[in-house]
Amino acid sequence: MSLIETASLTKDYGPVxxxxxxxxxxxxxxxxxxxxxxxxxxxxxxxxxxxxxPTSGSASVLGMDIGTEAGEIxxxxxxxxxxxxxxPDVGATEFVTHMARISGLPRTAARERxxxxxxxxxxxxxxxxxxxxxxxxxxxxxxxxxxxxHDPKLLLLxxxxxxxxxxxxxxxxxxxxxxxxxxGISVVVASHLLGEIEQxxxxxxxxxxxxxxxxxxISTFTQRTPVLAVEVEEGADRLAAALAGRGFQARQDxxxxxxxxxxxxxxxxxRDSVAELSLPLVxxxxxxxxxxxxxxxxxxxxxxxx
Amino acid sequence: MTTAPVANSPAVDIAAxxxxxxxxxxxxxxxxxVAVNDIxxxxxxxxxxxxxxxxxxxxxxxxxxxGFLAPSAxxxxxxxxxxxxxxxxxxxxxxxxxxxxxxxxxTGFEYVRFNARLQGMRxxxxxxxxxIERVGLQDAADRAIGTYSKGMRQRAKVAGALxHDPQVLLLxxxxxxxxxRQRLAMMDLLGEMAAAGRTILFSSHILEExxxxxxxxxxxxxxxxxxxxxxxxxxxxxxxxxxxxxxxSSDDRRLATILIAHPAVFAVELQQNAVSVQTAHLSAFRRxxxxxSLRAGVRLIEVSPADESLESVFDYLVHR
Numbered sequence: 001m002s003l004i005e006t007a008s009l010t011k012d013y014g015p016v017x018x019x020x021x022x023x024x025x026x027x028x029x030x031x032x033x034x035x036x037x038x039x040x041x042x043x044x045x046x047x048x049x050x051x052x053x054p055t056s057g058s059a060s061v062l063g064m065d066i067g068t069e070a071g072e073i074x075x076x077x078x079x080x081x082x083x084x085x086x087x088p089d090v091g092a093t094e095f096v097t098h099m100a101r102i103s104g105l106p107r108t109a110a111r112e113r114x115x116x117x118x119x120x121x122x123x124x125x126x127x128x129x130x131x132x133x134x135x136x137x138x139x140x141x142x143x144x145x146x147x148x149x150h151d152p153k154l155l156l157l158x159x160x161x162x163x164x165x166x167x168x169x170x171x172x173x174x175x176x177x178x179x180x181x182x183x184g185i186s187v188v189v190a191s192h193l194l195g196e197i198e199q200x201x202x203x204x205x206x207x208x209x210x211x212x213x214x215x216x217x218i219s220t221f222t223q224r225t226p227v228l229a230v231e232v233e234e235g236a237d238r239l240a241a242a243l244a245g246r247g248f249q250a251r252q253d254x255x256x257x258x259x260x261x262x263x264x265x266x267x268x269x270x271r272d273s274v275a276e277l278s279l280p281l282v283x284x285x286x287x288x289x290x291x292x293x294x295x296x297x298x299x300x301x302x303x304x305x306x
Numbered sequence: 307m308t309t310a311p312v313a314n315s316p317a318v319d320i321a322a323x324x325x326x327x328x329x330x331x332x333x334x335x336x337x338x339x340v341a342v343n344d345i346x347x348x349x350x351x352x353x354x355x356x357x358x359x360x361x362x363x364x365x366x367x368x369x370x371x372x373g374f375l376a377p378s379a380x381x382x383x384x385x386x387x388x389x390x391x392x393x394x395x396x397x398x399x400x401x402x403x404x405x406x407x408x409x410x411x412x413t414g415f416e417y418v419r420f421n422a423r424l425q426g427m428r429x430x431x432x433x434x435x436x437x438i439e440r441v442g443l444q445d446a447a448d449r450a451i452g453t454y455s456k457g458m459r460q461r462a463k464v465a466g467a468l469x470h471d472p473q474v475l476l477l478x479x480x481x482x483x484x485x486x487r488q489r490l491a492m493m494d495l496l497g498e499m500a501a502a503g504r505t506i507l508f509s510s511h512i513l514e515e516x517x518x519x520x521x522x523x524x525x526x527x528x529x530x531x532x533x534x535x536x537x538x539x540x541x542x543x544x545x546x547x548x549x550x551x552x553x554x555s556s557d558d559r560r561l562a563t564i565l566i567a568h569p570a571v572f573a574v575e576l577q578q579n580a581v582s583v584q585t586a587h588l589s590a591f592r593r594x595x596x597x598x599s600l601r602a603g604v605r606l607i608e609v610s611p612a613d614e615s616l617e618s619v620f621d622y623l624v625h626r
Contacts, residue, residue: 036485037455165359195514275600280592284609295486
């Protein structure tokens with residue numbers, strides 16, 4: 001059973017087409033959802049939650065139809081909205097217990113489950129304090145905790161690292177990763193930060209102007225290219241010349257020499273040339289494609305050396 | 307670091323000599339809360355990233371530079387003038403605040419023109435059109451800002467801040483809410499302005515992006531300046547942190563035995579399909595690695611510095 005499936009899903013807001021016949025099929029995993037502002041990400045999330053009816057087309061989540069089984073879907077889906085949505089005058093425990101009870105958990109189970117998820121997201125003694133006094137990082141954790149409270153099978157996270165500083169971001173990303181792998185919960189992460197998506201997700205969904213732009217495992221976007229970069233502290237020009245002299249295609253780019261990797265003998269030639277010229281070697285790395293290339297208007301330039 | 311000349315000569319002359327931004331022993335407190343604590347630095351033309359955890363004092367610092375706040379102690383100078391006392395310097399400063407500070411009922415064009423007129427520009431309409439185009443908002447320029455997406459509002463703010471072509475541009479989290487394509491375009495725009503001799507200071511939490519825009523950084527931690535300058539130079543100064551290099555080769559174990567014998571290396575660890583090397587003398591290590599593997603007859607497939615990135619430098623500075 002696929003995680004999410006849509007067929008010619010369309011949503012119009014008056015003359016504006018937010019989704020224009022979106023067809024997609026996603027299997028369980030940690031999925032990154034990217035797209036330009038206005039591409040239809042939020043609309044898609046709202047439709048999947050059954051909060052918004054599509055203009056036409058159909059969609060299903062975990063095999064359940066969004067039109068007829070929206071209530072059932074929400075029982076197994078946790079949602080972390082992007083905007084600030086927490087009541088300031090209650091503690092995290094009280095709030096998450098409340099959310100768990102709204103999702104249908106009995107009082108005792110809701111309490112136990114709350115204690116568990118708050119510990120999972122890393123909120124300890126602060127949980128009894130009023131949320132209004134929390135830092136941005138703590139608020140994001142509460143938002144994640146309430147999404148997990150009813151033990152969902154799928155989590156929808158809208159910009160989960162918004163407003164977090166580098167440490168807070170790392171912790172949140174780690175938490176998302178652990179939620180996906182340790183608990184086996186599928187996660188959809190909507191984000192503008194491609195580096196983040198690369199770090200935590202296994203699969204990428206890119207939508208543009210309400211249509212599917214890309215849908216593939218992350219690894220296909222970050223493949224190695226047949227270009228080897230050699231960086232030296234000094235003497236990149238001499239190294240480029242030496243390697244060209246040995247019959248390899250070499251091009252200098254600042255402190256780097258870029259080489260076409262066609263033959264493994266290149267590795268030895270690099271080592272020998274660097275040693276011969278006694279240059280300080282900074283790195284030897286095969287260049288990778290980058291996720292952001294799919295958003296570049298010009299064709300990806302990762303390929304050629306010349 | 308140079309000291310600013312006394313401010314009794316004409317402003318233009320001072321601006322030509324003084325660094326664009328100069329702070330000397332600057333502090334700012336709110337009651338008993340110290341937001342900025344005894345900071346001294348100067349910045350010239352180019353682009354600098356302002357980094358630090360939430361609550362480190364970045365926004366307070368930017369607001370002092372923009373003239374919104376007077377320092378509680380010390381001297382703040384922008385283009386040789388004190389922004390909190392001399393409003394004439396506003397004409398040469400552009401500020402993009404973090405908060406949503408745009409009027410929803412104005413169109414993008416009206417908002418930018420409003421800024422142009424506040425700056426006393428003669429041809430406000432033409433300047434506004436240029437600014438709108440620079441941020442790529444021309445298609446939405448006649449729509450009310452209230453209907454904009456977050457990334458569009460952000461770009462409208464940027465257009466409003468650079469409509470008078472300021473010498474100094476201050477941006478507080480300018481990339482917030484922008485999508486990948488808008489981020490790339492904004493990075494290019496800031497890069498162009500820096501290349502044209504403008505002084506640009508921007509705060510950000512997204513270290514990968516800061517690293518791509520430039521190498522100059524200011525790092526604030528708990529109100530103090532933890533470091534300033536080229537982050538690679540800052541890394542080199544951290545002599546208590548050994549440098550880590552990950553190497554993949556045709557024979558990791560053999561390479562490891564050769565490397566551990568070398569005085570520049572003080573730890574080698576075999577990992578799965580790689581060997582991780584720690585050295586206190588990075589440049590010495592860089593000079594021997596190719597020759598050592600040549601002598602050992604080991605093929606080097608990958609050599610990658612493991613903790614030279616801005617992310618590692620930042621992490622070391624903040625968690626000291």
